[in-house]
Amino acid sequence: MNKLLTLALTGALLLGATGCASSSDDKTITVAASTTPHAIILNHIKDDLKKEGYTLKVTEYTDYVQPNNVVEDGDFDANYFQHTPYLDSFNKEHKTHLVSAGKIHYEPFGIYAGTKKDLKQISKGDVIAIPNDTTNEARALLLLADQGLITLKKDAGINATIKDITSNPHNISFKELEAAQISRINKEVAFVVLNGNYALDAGYNAATDALAYEDSSSTAASVYANIIAVKKGNEKKAKIKALVKALKSDSLKNWLKTRFKGSVIAYNGK
Structure with missing residues (x-):
């Protein structure tokens, strides 16, 4: 009887320990993020989440591949990039x-x-570096089209894609590279078209350094807003809702204006 009682108590203790671990895990939010500006922003809200009882861990x-893989595999709660x-x-x-959460x-x-140094200096055969992934290549081409450098199918x-270019009066050549590599060859090509986070990593600010950039009131502001991504079914978890709420707070929006001076703009929609 004593042996059975001991085993029963041990089982109860282990079950209780497991329950505590699960509870603790629910209060820890793990996020995979790009360094700039995403990790910077996440680290800024750690204290806000701590007040709500959550511990935020940022890696x-x-x-642009591993952050999605680790969330899909369940190793991280979310990603932000x-x-x-x-x-x-x-x-x-x-x-x-x-x-998207x-x-x-x-x-x-x-x-x-x-x-x-100026888009007006473009000449025949100049090379422009653009991202090679599907969505960001399109975004780069649309921006170049807005500047009148090329024309795309309606x-x-x-x-x-570059196959959709219907007019290229300057006979521009496009060097398609992984987005993270583009800023490194700015001394080898006439112009580079950069994602916001990689521009920041390279020391650029779109509002002050770009020769041209997307209008913040454009459709692109909504279409290309950066998101908190989670595995389907997890978007309604309390800790994910707490994370999103902290990232959409008025205090963070004001901080973004001061910290990034126009190169990172809070999205005000849902």
């Missing part, structure tokens, strides 16, 4: 099941100087 990544068109493309290509901020896509939209 930084330098690519991408916009919805990229997520949709990634899900389709990799058979993943990720969804909320739109947080917008980073204006910009055209920056390479060997040429229905190309956010799926545009």
Whole structure:
């Protein structure tokens, strides 16, 4: 009897310990993020979440693939680095099941100087570096089209590729690279078109350094708003809702204005 009682008590203790671990896990939020500006923003709200009883753990990544893989695999609760068109493309290509839990901020896509310092200096055969992933290439091409450097098919939209260019009066050549690599070759090409976070990593500010950038009141502000992404079914978890709420607070919006001076803009929609 004593032996059975001991085993029963041990089992109860282990069950209780497991319950505590689960409870503790529910109060820990793990997020995979790009270094700039995403990890910076997340680290800024750690204290806000702590007041709500949550511990935020941020792990930084330098690519656009692993942050989605680790959330899909269940190793992380969420990631913060991408916009919805990229997520949709990634899900389709990799058979993943990720969804947006909320739109947080917008980073204006910009055209920056390479060997040429003004878009008016463009000449025949100049090379422009653009991202090679589907959604960001389209975004780069749309921005170049807005500047009159090329013309795209009317229905190309956010799926545009260089094959959709209908007019290229300067015979521009496009160097398609992984987004993270583009700023590194700015001394080798006439111009570079950069994602907001990689522009920040390279020391650029779209509002002050870009030769041209997306209008914050444009459709792009909504379409390309950076999101908190989670595995489908987890978007309604209390800790994910707490994370999104902290990232959409008025205090954070005001801090973004001061900290990033126009290169990162809070998204005000849902």
